[in-house]
Amino acid sequence: MATVSPLAKYKLVFLGDQSVGKTSIITRFMYDKFDTTYQATIGIDFLSKTMYLEDRTVRLQLWDTAGQERFRSLIPSYIRDSSVAVIAYDVANRQSFLNTSKWIEEVRTERGTDVIIVLVGNKTDLVDKRQVSIEEGDSKARELGVMFIETSAKAGFNIKPLFRKIAAALPGMGSLSSTKQDDMVDVNLKSSGNSYQNPDQQGGGCAC
């Protein structure tokens, strides 16, 4: 008789200044959609997505934090609880890049080295407004010993690779990097339209 192994769950917390595109990255990944209207995240939003991998299935629990200053006190407990921290900045906003140092420091304070940190330079489609080069992003990531990728939630650039990179780095996921696209299964998402949901009410497939 076939045995059913328990679903491995991983918590990811999305951090970074206001308006850098944290929610947009998640929305692109979950629904392959993008909205140009800015709707600031209030408090913390939760979404979850099941990724069907070559030899196992993992559940990613995504905690989307608010960049607005007034919600900062909520964040440390989510950092403490997460095995992955995605720290985003806007490549067209140098201050948001400089501030990633504080975010990384905060994650290190809470989690030490027991955490996967990914630095994400978002909005690469804003070519004429770019203030932070890919080299600067890459060298900061190297200096601080974190992973690095540039994305555009708007253009849908590098969003799947970002999550694939994370999945490959998850503990016990050594074979994941060889996962082929054809091995993935798509599952339809059922959403109530409210992004703050019970962790077990929302799920989806990942074709990445």
Ligand SMILES: Nc1nc2c(ncn2[C@@H]2O[C@H](COP(=O)(O)OP(=O)(O)OP(=O)(O)O)[C@@H](O)[C@H]2O)c(=O)[nH]1
């Ligand atoms: N051009 C461009 N605009 C983007 C991109 N990603 C997000 N935006 C826009 O930037 C604004 C902020 O995006 P959000 O995803 O709400 O940013 P956030 O980091 O979640 O902001 P907070 O919830 O306030 O912390 C919105 O108007 C988005 O449409 C991108 O890749 N390119």
Ligand SMILES: [Mg+2]
């Ligand atoms: Mg947001």
